[in-house]
Amino acid sequence: MIMTHEEYKTKFCNWKSRVKEVWMSWFECVAMVKNYCKEVRWYQVGRFWGTAYKGWANRKSTFRFKKSIVWFATVPVWSVVIFRPYAQLETKKPWTDERKLTKLWPEWHVAIVDYIDDDWVIRVIEQNWNWTSTWIGWDAIRVRGYRGKKSVCGFILEK
Numbered sequence: 001m002i003m004t005h006e007e008y009k010t011k012f013c014n015w016k017s018r019v020k021e022v023w024m025s026w027f028e029c030v031a032m033v034k035n036y037c038k039e040v041r042w043y044q045v046g047r048f049w050g051t052a053y054k055g056w057a058n059r060k061s062t063f064r065f066k067k068s069i070v071w072f073a074t075v076p077v078w079s080v081v082i083f084r085p086y087a088q089l090e091t092k093k094p095w096t097d098e099r100k101l102t103k104l105w106p107e108w109h110v111a112i113v114d115y116i117d118d119d120w121v122i123r124v125i126e127q128n129w130n131w132t133s134t135w136i137g138w139d140a141i142r143v144r145g146y147r148g149k150k151s152v153c154g155f156i157l158e159k
Helices: 005-012 029-039 052-057
Strands: 080-083 088-092 099-103 109-116 121-126 142-147 152-156
Touching: 005 029, 005 121, 029 052, 029 109, 029 121, 052 080, 052 109
Parallel strands: none
Antiparallel strands: 080 109, 080 152, 088 099, 088 142, 109 121, 121 142
């Protein structure tokens, strides 16, 4: 049975859930996006080859039959967003107005769009390993807000 976007958030965005590739020993963003596409979009994503960058560079085979854009007026909820390497972003937890500057990894970052506004605040569903080995809290699947349009490389749309 296919889940809706909201059902996926309810099931997985609980600060305890996480997913990983069978062949990997840690939980990371690519695995979560592949899981989301399978559960919500009912679409099997092709190989990323381990990094968000490689998924974007090979997007014609990774996201076969899906449209990709690098700039947009309106991006629908559940689009895949790919961030640039070393991007500087303001991050924000959903329950506070506090922001902090974060620098992304060289392998880029990939997430699912939950919300975008006209001021380039983007809320995403994401997962990323942060070397703590606890696999809870910030290591788990979560909703997180970012700000910074120069940090976005592009989007993969559903249709």
